[in-house]
Amino acid sequence: MTSIAPPRLPEPAPAGAAPPTSAPVLRMRGVTRVHGGGATQVVALRGLDLVVYPGELVAVMGPSGSGKSTLLTLAGGLDVATSGEVFVDGTALGRLSTKALAALRRRSLGYVFQDLNLVPALTAAENVALPRELDGVATRKAYREAVAALTEVGVAELADRFPDQMSGGQQQRVAIARALVGPRRLVLADEPTGALDSATSGEVMRVLRARCDAGAAGLLVTHEARHAGWADRVVFLRDGMVVDSTGEPSTPESLLDGDGGSTAGGAER
Amino acid sequence: MSIRHGLLALLAERPMYGYQLRAEFETRTGSTWPLNVGQVYTTLQRLERDGLVEPADTAGTADDQTAVYQLTETGRAETEKWWSAPVTRHAPARDELAIKLALAVTLPGIDVQLVVQRQRTETMRAVQQYTRLSRQADESNDTAWLLVLDSLVFAAEAEIRWLDHVEARLARTARRPARTDAGPSGAPAPTAPSSPGRPGAATTEKSGR
Ligand SMILES: Nc1ncnc2c1ncn2[C@@H]1O[C@H](COP(=O)(O)OP(=O)(O)OP(=O)(O)O)[C@@H](O)[C@H]1O
Ligand SMILES: [Mg+2]
Numbered sequence: 001m002t003s004i005a006p007p008r009l010p011e012p013a014p015a016g017a018a019p020p021t022s023a024p025v026l027r028m029r030g031v032t033r034v035h036g037g038g039a040t041q042v043v044a045l046r047g048l049d050l051v052v053y054p055g056e057l058v059a060v061m062g063p064s065g066s067g068k069s070t071l072l073t074l075a076g077g078l079d080v081a082t083s084g085e086v087f088v089d090g091t092a093l094g095r096l097s098t099k100a101l102a103a104l105r106r107r108s109l110g111y112v113f114q115d116l117n118l119v120p121a122l123t124a125a126e127n128v129a130l131p132r133e134l135d136g137v138a139t140r141k142a143y144r145e146a147v148a149a150l151t152e153v154g155v156a157e158l159a160d161r162f163p164d165q166m167s168g169g170q171q172q173r174v175a176i177a178r179a180l181v182g183p184r185r186l187v188l189a190d191e192p193t194g195a196l197d198s199a200t201s202g203e204v205m206r207v208l209r210a211r212c213d214a215g216a217a218g219l220l221v222t223h224e225a226r227h228a229g230w231a232d233r234v235v236f237l238r239d240g241m242v243v244d245s246t247g248e249p250s251t252p253e254s255l256l257d258g259d260g261g262s263t264a265g266g267a268e269r
Numbered sequence: 270m271s272i273r274h275g276l277l278a279l280l281a282e283r284p285m286y287g288y289q290l291r292a293e294f295e296t297r298t299g300s301t302w303p304l305n306v307g308q309v310y311t312t313l314q315r316l317e318r319d320g321l322v323e324p325a326d327t328a329g330t331a332d333d334q335t336a337v338y339q340l341t342e343t344g345r346a347e348t349e350k351w352w353s354a355p356v357t358r359h360a361p362a363r364d365e366l367a368i369k370l371a372l373a374v375t376l377p378g379i380d381v382q383l384v385v386q387r388q389r390t391e392t393m394r395a396v397q398q399y400t401r402l403s404r405q406a407d408e409s410n411d412t413a414w415l416l417v418l419d420s421l422v423f424a425a426e427a428e429i430r431w432l433d434h435v436e437a438r439l440a441r442t443a444r445r446p447a448r449t450d451a452g453p454s455g456a457p458a459p460t461a462p463s464s465p466g467r468p469g470a471a472t473t474e475k476s477g478r
Pocket of ligand 2 (some may be wrong): 068069070190
């Protein structure tokens with residue numbers, strides 16, 4: 001034999017997946033989203049079920065148009081399901097008032113959009129501090145938190161720059177800092193590493209992973225296998241459906257229904 | 270890659286015993302590619318036969334199996350040549366998978382999309398495993414091991430991209446009208462999301478109420 005045997009790898013220590021007893025942070029149940037009607041009707045998601053526990057990072061992969069962004073906007077309460085339900089920490093988003101939903105979004109959700117959505121008239125730090133201030137955190141404290149979040153993603157020095165004075169990758173990191181600022185229970189990231197080089201995107205993944213290890217639930221949409229590799233579970237979408245997954249959710253459906261009842265009557269209407 | 274060059278490269282640093290070579294090789298590649306002692310000695314014998322290595326003259330120790338080997342001039346030249354030339358890619362990589370898919374698209378009754386998705390999931394699991402191992406490694410002390418893991422991630426990533434490409438190509442082909450010489454239903458798997466890879470999270474249960 002002249003060639004070398006195939007690689008032999010040690011077993012990695014098990015991933016920091018959630019203890020199966022904790023209640024899910026995100027739970028999507030039979031979620032369908034239909035855009036338009038008649039001949040032009042598009043079914044973006046069809047009957048999707050997904051559960052993400054605290055401490056878990058779940059990656060979503062799938063071809064363009066398979067419904068990844070739709071899934072994220074629904075999970076983030078930015079869009080409303082045609083049928084089915086979305087629960088965040090046991091609360092059905094569809095049954096919240098607009099005001100209550102906005103409060104929950106600011107408090108519990110961090111969102112990195114596929115297109116960045118930074119406010120052009122605000123500096124990096126102000127952009128990051130914005131959701132905290134809207135939530136009643138004092139300006140100074142919000143600013144300190146913002147700088148801490150900017151530091152976490154490695155762009156503290158950009159705190160006082162405006163979006164148009166930053167590169168695409170720098171803006172992206174500011175957007176990520178905005179999603180991570182304060183105590184977020186659920187971090188939703190849609191292609192957060194799009195404009196970043198490989199070293200920087202590795203850093204961003206490290207930060208996201210650390211947040212999940214510290215107890216947040218993360219949902220990451222990505223086209224890059226190397227980034228999905230940081231997840232505890234990778235879910236594959238096609239035509240609005242989950243077609244496969246690299247692992248099972250930590251808890252079987254039956255168990256879930258068992259303790260879902262205790263969290264705001266989450267399981268059934 | 271041949272073991273020959275690996276051993277030559279190690280001997281360029283300093284003369285070594287066979288068992289040392291094996292140990293060095295394994296530590297430096299993070300034990301990813303195990304060698305057995307037999308392989309090491311056979312290779313050393315061939316290298317000696319080809320005039321690339323020779324027993325160093327060690328005063329006192331003179332057992333066949335415990336010889337210290339060192340590079341000859343020719344061996345040194347060969348090692349330098351190896352470093353200066355890129356690794357050649359003779360046979361197309363991922364042969365089994367390529368063959369499997371080539372057969373899948375030509376044989377009736379095979380759900381190619383399913384074969385592709387199963388592979389994608391499997392390869393993705395490997396990426397997750399490599400990533401976990403990388404995260405557990407020590408950035409400053411495990412550089413060699415991390416390089417090996419990186420290369421495995423790159424290869425797996427390339428395979429997944431290729432699978433995406435295969436799927437897109439098949440979808441394009443399926444949309445095109447079938448050629449007349451193919452049977453009416455002879456086209457490959459339709460683009461419709463036929464059978465999910467595994468039940469997974471998409472259960473058969475109707476949407477939630
Ligand atoms: N507002 C809308 N009106 C009509 N159709 C829409 C709307 N938003 C999304 N869609 C359609 O829903 C489907 C899913 O879109 P979505 O943006 O979720 O895809 P995606 O997986 O995020 O794709 P990409 O990888 O390109 O970002 C697509 O067919 C898209 O055209
Ligand atoms: Mg999208």
